[in-house]
Amino acid sequence: MEQVPVTGLEQIQDFKGKYPKQLWYLFFSEMWERFCFYGMRGMLVVFMVSHLGMNEKIANLQYGATQAWVYAFTFIGGLFADKILGLRKSLFWGGMLMIIGSIILSLDPKNFFFTGLGFTIVGTGFFKPNISSMVGQLYKEGDPRRDAGFSFFYMGVNLGALIGGYICIAVAEGSLWQSIVPEHLRWNVGFGFAAVVMIISLLTFTQTQKSLGPIGLTPLPNLEKSKRRIWEIATYVGSLVIVPVIIIMVANTEYTDYFMMTIGPASILYLFYEMKNFSSTENKKLFAALIFIIFSIFFWAFFEQSGGSLSLFAANNLNNQVLGITLSPNGVNNSANSLFVIGFATLVGLVWLWMAKRKIEPDTVVKFGLGFLFLAGGFYVFYYTKFFANEQGITSLGLFTFGWFVITFGELCLSPIGMSAMTKLSPLKLQAVMMGMWFLASAYGQYFAGLLGANIAEASENASNLEKLNVYADGYYQLALYALVAGVLLIAISPFVKKLMQGVK
Secondary structure, three states, X not given: OOOOOOOOHHHHHOOOOOOOHHHHHHHHHHHHHHHHHHHHHHHHHHHHHXXXXXXXXXXXXXXXXXXXXXXXXXXXXXXXXXXXXXXXXHHHHHHHHHHHHHHHHHHOOOOOHHHHHHHHHHXXXXXXXXXXXXXXXXXXXXXXXXXXXXXXXXXXXXXXHHHHHHHHHHHHHOOOOOOOOOHHHXXXXXXXXXXHHHHHHHHHHHHHHHHHOOOOOOOOOOOOHHHHHHHHHHHHHHHHHHHHHHHHHXXXXXXXXXXXXXXXXXXXXXXXXXXXXXXXXXXXXXXXXHHHHHHHHHHHXXXXXXXXXXXXXXXXXXXXXXXXXXXXXXXXXXXXXXXXXXXXXXXXXXXXXXXHHXXXXXXXXXXXXXXXXXXXXXHHHHHHHHHHOXXXXXXXXXXXXXXXXHHHHHHHHHHHHHHHHHHHHOOHHHHHHHHHHHHHHHHHHHHHHHHHHHHHHHHOOXXXXXHHHHHHHHHHHHHHHHHHHHHHHHHHHHHHHHHHOOOOO
């Protein structure tokens, strides 16, 4: 798997033009992997309710646990890549596990649902954090083209999420290619797509990795080859041993509850323990980073209703028309956000530049606050769909899509800035820990998304479809209010947080 570098790092970083050619290869590997991830994400809750006979409350809890473990494992996978495997081997191993998980789900999703999920969760943990790290290494320190490169890479993420997010669930539900795919095989084919595109992703990577030179090779070059091999094999075996543990944790969500109750407080205590080694200026910056981390948990808890309660809302309560075009409601729920990110990310970037030139660009904290205000607006639109419903409790997919349009601007205010803020606010020795905490915040967001969705679902148990619509819509109204309060609070405390940031922009 590991190959002798043909190209030197300086040669790669001295590229001419806007993007290094290696960025294209990583772009396509990531695009297909995100197709797999978002395709799977869109199918989980609907499959659990319609084929595994779970009630909507349990399905939301299972979804929250699954996604929480994916993000918690991203931290662990990143750690092993940094210390033992190197980025390339970690990425390849993660991709293999994802393929195994997707194949298991495509062959027999009913009987081996949690087994397939276990492999996919551990695989994503090894794959996801490492490809972004490789993109970063294509650029010299301080290269002004780096941001443009990451924006382009982010486009690949969203292109994969858009195509996979729509196709997999639309085929599984039967609103796409129903004449080609036999009814009894629709879900198998939906899950099968994820396996096929993941194989394409890995082939893209293995066939182009020579061009990456020394990027992503072993972090233990000075260790004897035989000893290094032992460490690597131990990591592979250990990750296989953990798969059954993850399967049990996800299938029994109370175990996940215990894990989440422990890991967050433990990581904050560890951060406080580390703080004694740093100056008060560095510690103030770390407190600012912690404020961003805590608020991001709430943002993702609301935003990630897309894979949980909004999946069920789309399946039960939406018609299939947007501007006269017939579409899969769940396909739209799962991919509209990615479409709008592709369409408007550049525009939002240009607006910030235009404001910066006139010295009126909001600071990072205010942008975070604006993210919550857009989030509140989008959830208010989801609530407002109830006034367009017929007696059967079916309402407007077009209006629902507009809700995602509004939320996307919230994501564009918050998501690209968050990771960058973590690296700028943490001392070099703590960067890996802070990035881990940022991913852990996403894990908590996913976990709470499941709990919130379960509460909404529980309130609508044994209700008619119209009553269900009202319960879900009223739940989204509550979330809109909470998001509004969080946004106003962030903007109000922005001068205080700005002081803590010690001049970091």
